[in-house]
Structure formats: structure tokens, C-alpha cells
Amino acid sequence: MFPRYKLKLDSWAVFSFLFVILLIIPCLHILVNLMLPANENWQHIKDYLLKDYVRNSLQLVLFTSLLTILLGTSLSWLICAYDFPMKKFFKWALILPLAIPPNIAAYTYSGLLSYTGILQITLRNKFAIQSDPKYLDIMNIKGAVFIFTLVLFPYVYTISRAFLERQSASLVESARLLGKKPLAIFFSIVLPCSRAAIIGSVSLVILEVLNDYGVVQYFGIQTFSTAIFKTWFAMGDVNSAIKLSSSLMLIVLIILILERVMRGRKKYSYTTTKVRPLAPISLKGIKGFLAFGYCMVIFAFSFLIPTAQLIYWSSLTYQNTLDPSFWKLILNSLSVALVTTLLVMVVAAIIANYCRTNDHLLSKLYAKVTVLGYSIPGAIIAIGVLAWFIFLDNQLYGFYQKINAGSVKLVLSSSIAMLLFAYVIRFLAMGFNSLQAGFEKIGNRFSEASRMLGVNKAGTFLRVDLPMIKPALLSGCVLVFVEVIKELPLTLLLRPFNFDTLASKVFQYASDEMIPEAAIPSLIIIAFSLLAIYFSNRIAMKGEN
Secondary structure, eight states, rough: OOOOOOOOOOHHHHHHHHHHEEEEHHHHHHHHHSSSSSOOHHHHHEEEEEEHHHHHHHHHHHHHHHHHHHHHHHHHHHHHHHHTTTTHHHHHHHHGGGGGGGHHHHHHHHHHHSSTHHHHHHHHHHHHHOOOOGGGGSSSSSHHHHHHHHHHHHHHHHHHHHHHHHHHHHHHHHHHHOOOOOHHHIIIIHHHHHHHHHHHHHHHHHHHHHOOHHHHHHHHHHOOOHHHHIIIIIOHHHHHHHHHHHHHHHHHHHHHHHHHHTTTTTOOOOOOOOOOBOOOOOOOOOHHHHHHHHHHHHHHHIIIHHHHHHHHHHHHHHHHHHHHHHHHHHHHHHHHOOOHHHHHHHHHHHHHHHHHOOOSSSHHHHHHHHGGGGOOOHHHHHHHHHHHHHHHHHHHHHHHHHOOOOSSSOOGGGSHHHHHHOOOOOOHHHHHHHHHHHHHHHOSSHHHHHHHTTTTTHHHIIIHHHHTTTTHHHHHHHHHHHHHHHHOHHHHHHOTTTOOOOOHHHHEEEEHTTTGGHHHHHHHHHHHHHHHHHHHHHHHHHHHH
């Protein structure tokens, strides 16, 4: 027999319900429009192009996943299990590649390795070596995998390192006593124990790869993202774009189901309360040098080299780039990021507070729906939001004419409101997860005591709960703010006419083959991301103390 839950109807319940409905309407709109009859464009795509989109997308996902697992887990195990020169530096420095968006890394390496790039110029002028261009050509699937691996492996590194730092030393020490070699311990003990953490982190990598548009478009790789953009912009065929989006949604759904299946029901937990963390082994001599060299090479290729190249280009182009229009780019980026952050955190706070004060099936469903947006690639969200806003404009056209007889038909769908709405759907999961973690940490005792003293729910939330979850609130704000600054697919698809952000300007420079001019806006995006990583770590450290 199913348990019965008493639903309490108050302002928190009403607003939570309205927000959740608004979140799922765009996706439902895609499903409804999916029933529309196929046209000639879709038939051509299905017969001749769809297989390439699926094959290329899956190749990028598969090889990037394998390589990020290899780099992320090996680096996290090296940091947790051994001491070597500059270990403390690499412990946090290996997170920094997350600050570089994949498309910026792609533009940087493409320029660096091109015929007029610094590498080939140095080989020709200094060493009289004429290199074969095909060996330095990264504008293909292999090159895209290389770029994605370099900038996305920190997802696996940070999550698996956090798990291994809390892992009991007894398992590894027992294996060492039984004569197991370090490599055998890593593959037979560390990887199986870390399976849930690894699969969870790789799922984030996969979603980032499927969401990407900048890298695959610049490298000329035909994937679902490029197909959706091409169908929408080049053909003006929203119907076919919706069908492509639904196909990509199906792939994402299969990947999420596989993630659950691969995690399985196996759990590794402590059998005693006396848990002693692993004591690092000191590596000296050649072993210490090799460990340092491995970390340094990865850090150099993933962060130092791209950043240094961008700084060099900035020194050449700053006079042409830093004009009045550039400051407008910064203002546009900051304004949409701040407004989105405010909206996301308000909506996330309302839903998270409702979910933690109401333990029933509906609240659990709300929690699942709220984090759904980050699992859906930006191109799909953009298609759903656009289709819904066009529908709203058609329904409200009579109202527009009553207000202004000469009103255009597309009012909402040509405004900044559509872009902000899509941002909220896409990044609500970040704010919600941060606040949910904060609520779980403080529990319900203090809010219940406040209610017993006669304070209403709103007063309790503002005067008791909010001050206590301040670190989680700040962490969510930082994450959402930076993700909006970096976001490209949603911005390109839904921005109003003549509205550019730093991310869209970088893309425009790259499309116009003006890579050096893209350096300064790219560096500003990276600087914002670095500040976010710094503040997130500071907030996390304060939360642990």
C-alpha cells in the first residue's frame, strides 16, 4: 500500500508548482511539435545526414570519456596517494582548465598550430624544419577530442579526488601487504571503489560534449548541435530543428539511463567508525620527477599554453579591440549574468525550501524536474523556448494590437526575456543543488523552532534559514554567474538582434578568422571563471571548518 501524504497548499506550494510548470513547458512543446508531419528537409536529413550526426557525436562522447577517465583518475590517485615536488600546487592548479571554455581552447590551439602560428614559424625560422601540415592539423574529430579532454578532465579529477581523500587506508594497505604492485592496486581496488564517482563525473563530461557548439562548428564536424543551428539559421526550418532536438534528447536519455545502470547497486562503505585516511607515500628521485613531470605536462597543455598564447595575442590586438563597443560587450555580459543569477537563486530557493519542508512524492518530483535543465543540451532548450515563445506571441497578438495598433507580431520572442528564461532553465540545477546541500546541512530543527515561536514560513526563511545557508547561496550565485558568462549555444540562438556578449563576440571573431582579436574577450571570460573557482574553493573551505 502506498503511503498517503497530505499536501499543504500555501504560497510556497503555489509558486513552486508554477515554476516547475514553466520549466517543463518548452520540453513538452518539443514533444507536441514532434507530431507535426515531416517535410522534405527532415526527410533528406534522415536519409543522408542523420547517421553522420549520430556517429560523430558518439565518437566524440566515447573517446573524450575514455581519455578524461584516464587523466582524471590517474591524477587524482597520484595527488591522494603520493607526495612529490609541488604536489600542493598541482592539487588546486589541475582544476584551473575548467576556467577555459572548450571553444576558446579550440581557437587558441588552432591558431598556435596553424601555418602562421608560433610553433610552425619557430620550426621554419629557427630550425629550418618544414613540417608537414597534416601532422599539426587538429581541425578534425581527433583534435576535438584532444580539446575536450584537456578542458573537461577536471570534472573527473575533482570528483574522484574528493572521493579518494575520504577513502579508508585499510583497503590499499592490505593490498600492499599482499604484495600488490601500485598499478595493480589502482586497477583492481581504486577504480572499482571509485566507480560511482567516476561515472557521475563522466556523465557531466558527456553532457558538456553534447552541449558544445563552438568547437565542432569551428572544426567543421557535423554533430547534432551544428545540425540544429544549420537547420534553424540556414534553412529557417524550425520543424526539422525540433525533430533533430528530439533525436538528441533521446540520446541524452539513453546516456542517463546507462549511467544509472552502470552505477548499479554496489556500494562501498566503512565497516567501522575508526576510519583512517590514506597516508601518502613520498616519491623521491626519478619517481618524484616523473610524477611532477606528468602533472606539469597536463597542466601546461590544458592551461598554461592556451593562456600564454591568449596573452601574447592580446598584446598585439588590444588597440584595435578596446573600443567603446567592447565595454558594451562587458556590460551586456554582466547584466544578463547578474539578472539570471538573481532569478535562478530566487526560483531555486523557493523550490528547495518547499521540497525540504514537504516530504512527499510531489516534492521529490519537483527536485528531479528542477535539475533536468542541465542534463539537456543548450540547443534543445533553445528550440523548445523559441517554439513556446512564438506560440505565446501568436496567442497574444490581439492583445499587442490593442496596446499598439502598429505592434509587430513577435514581441516576446525577439526580446531579452526569452534569453533570460532559457538561461534560468539551463542553470537552475546549479542553484538548486547548492541550496539543497545547504538545507541538508542545517536540517529542520531551527526552522521548526522558529515556527513554534509563531514566526510564519516566509519570516523563518528570511530570518533563520537564509543566514545559515549563506555559504551555499554564495556558491550557487558564483557558479550560475560564471556559467552564464561562458554560455554560447543559448546566447547565439536566442539573443535579440544586435545584442552581443563576450562569448558571442569571441565566436564571431573566430568565425571571421580574426583569432588574435578574440584574445581579450577570451581572457576576460577566463578571468571571471578563475575568480569563480577561487571563491568556490574559499566558500567550500569555510564550510568544512
